[in-house]
Amino acid sequence: MGTTIRIGIAGYGNLGRGVQSAIAKNPDMELVGVYTRRDPATLSLPGGASAFHMDELVKHTNDIDVLILCGGSKSDLPEQTPALAALFNTVDSFDTHAKIPEHFAAVDAPATTAGKTALISAGWDPGMFSINRVYGEALLPDGETYTFWGRGLSQGHSDAVRRVPGVAAGVQYTIPSTEAIAKVRAGDRPTLSTREKHVRECFVVLEDGADAEVVKTAIVTMEHYFDQYETTVNFIDAATLASEHSSMPHGGFVFRSGNTSDSHAQVIEYSLTLQSNPEFTSSVLVAYARAVHKMNQAGQIGAKTVFDVAPGLLSPKSPEQLRAEML
């Protein structure tokens, strides 16, 4: 196998910690360092990993084979990926779907000039779900694609709940409609409204003296976030919130349902049941870091997406091994 793939982590939130865990599960990889905008001395890293200030990255261009960018899509990655793809092979999880073409262009130019490979928008959606949408449409061109999310903690909707006056703390889970999934799985191709695809479930801790009915009404009628959905609001105490709602489960389903002839229908289903959304996303980033390393060695430079990466490149096994053992 030769030497290990040397990985750097830029940003140490949930995703950065997940990448560190994932590297520990992949013996062909090695963590070179965690790079942060905070004071590196304040990070306590398990396993004796080294922390550095983000500004030191430029000194480590020869020490890192692939840099995994673990910042957020709103303000971190639009700046960091174009800048760092001029210095490193990179993987990011940019997930603002509407801005992906713009982000791709901003990353492609510096990566190409520098001879680096920069994979953007890895994870599970965008990422594994996107791949399954493409496979599904290509294999069953005469059909329909359905994506359902959940059961999962939604950060954006939890934030919206917490902004309601009278709410001390709370979380929101997005839950795919069991009935809608059953129809799609059975090969029906229903037209589903937003309301029919998902329901929303909130767990709320009230502030002292807040009126539960007023809070509940404020949540379920909130425009865009809740008014189009069937929403349930459960009131709990702070201890229950802490003990039962502090993990970050998620997942979902991608279906392609189509006909290969007038007489025969076919259904393809891909689903994820995740106890930790950030850890799974991180595991995807790490597998794609392996692919990026191989692609760069093969001269495939510039910005890439998961659509450009052959499945075998994600594996530590050789093509010969994959054909003998996995085909």
Add this chain to the structure above:
Amino acid sequence: MGTTIRIGIAGYGNLGRGVQSAIAKNPDMELVGVYTRRDPATLSLPGGASAFHMDELVKHTNDIDVLILCGGSKSDLPEQTPALAALFNTVDSFDTHAKIPEHFAAVDAPATTAGKTALISAGWDPGMFSINRVYGEALLPDGETYTFWGRGLSQGHSDAVRRVPGVAAGVQYTIPSTEAIAKVRAGDRPTLSTREKHVRECFVVLEDGADAEVVKTAIVTMEHYFDQYETTVNFIDAATLASEHSSMPHGGFVFRSGNTSDSHAQVIEYSLTLQSNPEFTSSVLVAYARAVHKMNQAGQIGAKTVFDVAPGLLSPKSPEQLRAEML
């Protein structure tokens, strides 16, 4: 979009007919001709397609962009693919798992010499299931993979049933154990014996005067085929067999269940529910024909497997379109 991709079909059984249906669902493709070892005049082809004798293929090297080989893995493909990959870009569905490395080598040499691209072992297993085994293992290296087949008509086991004295006709369905699947889906990682993974269900028409109990015992005790499984035998009449058991449904499940840290487990599930096994396999072959055409144009020659093909290559959409619409 430019010109269409010109497809030839070699062999006109269930798979060849399925490829013809699939081409009709893909407007960027065109059927040039069906090539057969039978007298071409005896084929009645829908849609005005042309039939030729297999020997005429050599005259049509300039008319076909990709030749899809629809013969069997036992005797057709081991001869045909190496010979035809010296003349055409090819796709085959070679599915004798143990002989894939040998077949790959036999095809790689002539294809490489001729500058052709030859994708072997496409379909769903080997094929889409293999891809999902590789993705699963790469994303969750600390875990277990489970493949279940069915509910599906098994050709080999149906043949075995029909060889039993006293059996006039019959079919066999392989059925994945509901209980085993439920355990795996729930994130348990059970060790499953052959017997625990699948059950077998036979529908048998008796010959006149045959003893049902004797036939049943002969089936359920048959070595390798049935003795390791829970097998049910149902006796039906010929009319029921014809009306209820003449289609070829199949499908199955690939699960990867693994931990991304000590505290968090994740489950990935891929499943197919197919009303027609040959038509779905054919649809996969046709999508890979598109990829083979693009790979050959990009100078990627020699033998390939599904592990070597980036998902985006299967789509008629451009990389820009895929990023904007599907990521």
